[in-house]
Amino acid sequence: MVQIDALIFNEIPKGKPIPGQTLKKVQQELDLDAPLQDGEILVKTTALSLDPYQRGRMRPEEVESYVPAFKLGQPIDNFGVGEVVKSSNSQFQKGQRVYGYLKFQTYQVVSKEATAGLRVLENKEGLPWTNWVGAAGMPGQTAWYAIEKLSGLKKGESVFISGAMGPVGQLAIALAHKIGAKVVASAGSKEKCDFLKNELKVERVFNYKEEDPNQVLAAWNKEQGKPFEVYIDNVAGPQLEAALNHIGKRGRIVAIGAINDYNGEPYGIKNIFYVVGKELRYEGFIILNRMTPELFKEFYSEIPPALASGEFAKPKEHIFNGLDNGEAFASLFDSQNSNFGKAVISLE
Amino acid sequence: MVQIDALIFNEIPKGKPIPGQTLKKVQQELDLDAPLQDGEILVKTTALSLDPYQRGRMRPEEVESYVPAFKLGQPIDNFGVGEVVKSSNSQFQKGQRVYGYLKFQTYQVVSKEATAGLRVLENKEGLPWTNWVGAAGMPGQTAWYAIEKLSGLKKGESVFISGAMGPVGQLAIALAHKIGAKVVASAGSKEKCDFLKNELKVERVFNYKEEDPNQVLAAWNKEQGKPFEVYIDNVAGPQLEAALNHIGKRGRIVAIGAINDYNGEPYGIKNIFYVVGKELRYEGFIILNRMTPELFKEFYSEIPPALASGEFAKPKEHIFNGLDNGEAFASLFDSQNSNFGKAVISLE
CATH class of the missing domain: 3.40.50.720 (NAD(P)-binding Rossmann-like Domain)
Known part of the structure; x- marks a missing residue:
């Protein structure tokens, strides 16, 4: 058993999200040695994206929108990068980095169904992992x-x-x-x-x-x-x-x-x-709703190389280390904040 | 010399146009027997369209917009149908009906340049002439x-x-x-x-x-x-x-x-x-800004026949007989008005 951090959707906000109230950090236990179900993978989270659209997911579940509501009491999720530390899925090998929807948890078991949404990042370009949820995400x-x-x-x-x-x-x-x-x-x-x-x-x-x-x-x-x-x-x-x-x-x-x-x-x-x-x-x-396999191919062949070569300016990122009580997310809505650039949580 | 009616742009309106104030009917003299310049035609106006967009033309000339401003003291214009009563232009023969921008005058001489914007209506479909500034216009x-x-x-x-x-x-x-x-x-x-x-x-x-x-x-x-x-x-x-x-x-x-x-x-x-x-x-x-010769061809081959055959309902028109002091135009902005349908002035 290890203690892991998770960021929970604790309360539906009225206006701007309030750290510790809208979102709340909790510690949970996860048995890293427990056997995986067939198709599951165990992922150590590398980076998690913070995006304004997540505010729209902080609503009552019965209100329809273009993205599902977060569930109260459950960890929020978003695009992230993680490292496969254990795999019962032939598509993923230990040591690979994967990109897709991940929970705001330091470690997580990804179900067989959910692995279908993950993509292995080769990162031949050698970009910082955080870039893959920003300029390359x-x-x-x-x-x-x-x-x-x-x-x-x-x-x-x-x-x-x-x-x-x-x-x-x-x-x-x-x-x-x-x-x-x-x-x-x-x-x-x-x-x-x-x-x-x-x-x-x-x-x-x-x-x-x-x-x-x-x-x-x-x-x-x-x-x-x-x-x-x-x-x-x-x-x-x-x-x-x-x-x-x-x-x-x-x-x-x-x-x-x-x-x-x-x-x-x-x-x-x-x-x-x-x-x-x-x-x-x-x-x-x-x-x-727009990215087709053809468009992904086109995007990945154009953008990461342009970032790696310096043709495009190095993306400005604001990196928050570790999970907090929602302060990082709240900063998205605070334009007075002198921190700027793509907000991303690093868990490395 | 004959007396003709003309509808003059008299004053820039602040809100809704006011009959007799924004627009004003005047009588002018026109010598129907005067010789035409080369390329000119003399037209007896058959029908004139009344459209809300004309309100946008009732502005100071220095204010730019997508259509030219009307000139104060001059007759307003819009799409209309007229009968050629005399022609010094080989493209137009006496007795033909033409469609295009016409002045709000009972008779008018159309300059050589302006005739380039006119189209001869064959009206093989036998539609009422007023239709050609409405459903077929x-x-x-x-x-x-x-x-x-x-x-x-x-x-x-x-x-x-x-x-x-x-x-x-x-x-x-x-x-x-x-x-x-x-x-x-x-x-x-x-x-x-x-x-x-x-x-x-x-x-x-x-x-x-x-x-x-x-x-x-x-x-x-x-x-x-x-x-x-x-x-x-x-x-x-x-x-x-x-x-x-x-x-x-x-x-x-x-x-x-x-x-x-x-x-x-x-x-x-x-x-x-x-x-x-x-x-x-x-x-x-x-x-x-959108109708190309190809689109005109497509439109005229599809719509007038559908109107003539009864495939489409007979267009509902509200016909005003003769030029007034702008009451007809003002009625476009009065949705309480129990008159309805395409507003058109008939001068036949």
């Missing part, structure tokens, strides 16, 4: 699908990216630059803005709390001699309204998040009529 | 493009159509039924609702002023065992919000108008986050 796929499959962004165009210091934003910037497009990006602190400007070489950066997005976008359009063509929307709210005001005719808006509306009262968008007047195409998606 | 093209080219509506699906007694709505209903889809339609008076139900055989009709669209759509979804898949949005505002609440995953919203927001304070849409959560495709368009 679901957030990276989201950015890649948004820019390359939906936005139609072309060389010589410009793209506005909100929430740009999130893991989706970072890779979206790299992909936009690779295409030959210019980027206007927003974030919520001076540190984040400095990073976007200095490290990611974003052409125009603004702190949405200090500068009016309408003024920034109007000035950008004037400077470029034409309005920006694409908006990658992480936030909804007033920045979406400003984007609608200033995006060009036949503009494309790709919606990947609405973090402004996730906690508390949503913002009322008062200029949605531009969808008609400017003939916009405004499309949202959930990457979990 | 721009509003019909709008409905056809929305349903057949953008919505992806399929047999067995259902579609919510707001502002359904407008000319776009009427043809959209016919096209949806032809595909084998069911229709939920809204309008703003008992008379309109009765017409939609009894004449257009719409499966579920509601008066948006008396019934809550959220309740109607929730009940519809329950009855069908699945949510509706497509929303054709003529209005924006609370009906768009209700559609976002109740449309199914991967739903398609085609935006063709926002009449709720055209006069006065726009409504704030508070659930735009569903574009992400439900992976919606929400697209707007201006038919004037």
Whole structure:
């Protein structure tokens, strides 16, 4: 028997999640020597992703949504990387690292059924394991699908990216630059803005709390001699309204998040009529529903090598060591926080 | 010299247009016997379309938009049908009817340049001339493009159509039924609702002023065992919000108008986050920018014959005889009005 840590869904939050109340760390016992059932594997968790969409899973089970609700009293889960320490499944060998849905536990037995969702990571590129839940994981796929499959962004165009210091934003910037497009990006602190400007070489950066997005976008359009063509929307709210005001005719808006509306009262968008007047195409998606085996192949052949070679900037990650009482998760909703980059828990 | 009537853009309206103030009828003199310049034609106006989008043209000239502003002191224009009474242009013969932008005047000389935008109507189908600015004109093209080219509506699906007694709505209903889809339609008076139900055989009709669209759509979804898949949005505002609440995953919203927001304070849409959560495709368009020669050919080979044969219900038109002081145009924005159907001015 060993003591393992687990992060439990303890209480449905009203607004922002509260550490120790919404989520709570508990210690459990697990017998690492117990025999595995046929098809099971025992995994030592390496890294766990923290993502805003998990807030949407902290709801009453009877409320339907695009992802299942977390169960009260049970550990939460999300994409993670783990090391196989014991296997009764011919698809997985001891020592391999696997990627997929894992519980927020330091060790876990993965059932035969659940192993079907796991993918063995070869990591020939030698990326840090945490990258595989960030730029080389679901957030990276989201950015890649948004820019390359939906936005139609072309060389010589410009793209506005909100929430740009999130893991989706970072890779979206790299992909936009690779295409030959210019980027206007927003974030919520001076540190984040400095990073976007200095490290990611974003052409125009603004702190949405200090500068009016309408003024920034109007000035950008004037400077470029034409309005920006694409908006990658992480936030909804007033920045979406400003984007609608200033995006060009036949503009494309790709919606990947609405973090402004996730906690508390949503913002009322008062200029949605531009969808008609400017003939916009405004499309949202959930990457979990979009990635086919062909798309995975394409993504993995393109993104991890570009990260490893330095063609794309090294992903900025904020690594939390070990499971806490939910402070790490709560930090996702605190834009004052000077920590930034893709939030990930490391258990190595 | 003859006296002709002209409808002048007299004053920029603040909210709804005011008859006699925003628009004003004047009498002008025109010498029908004066020789035409090379390429000109003299047209006796047959019918003129009245459309809500014309409100957007009643603005200061310096404000940019997708259609040019009307000039103060000059006659307004729109799509119309006219009879060629004299021609100095080899493309047009006396007695032919032409379709295109015409001034709101009983007679008019069309310049050589402007004749390039006119199309000769053969009308082999024998439709009333007024139909050619309605179901067989721009509003019909709008409905056809929305349903057949953008919505992806399929047999067995259902579609919510707001502002359904407008000319776009009427043809959209016919096209949806032809595909084998069911229709939920809204309008703003008992008379309109009765017409939609009894004449257009719409499966579920509601008066948006008396019934809550959220309740109607929730009940519809329950009855069908699945949510509706497509929303054709003529209005924006609370009906768009209700559609976002109740449309199914991967739903398609085609935006063709926002009449709720055209006069006065726009409504704030508070659930735009569903574009992400439900992976919606929400697209707007201006038919004037979309119709290619190929699409015109397709449209004219499909729609006028279906109207003439009775396969589609006879378009409901509200015909105003002669030019007035703008009362006819103002009626477009008065949903209390018991007159309904495509508003058109007949000058025959």
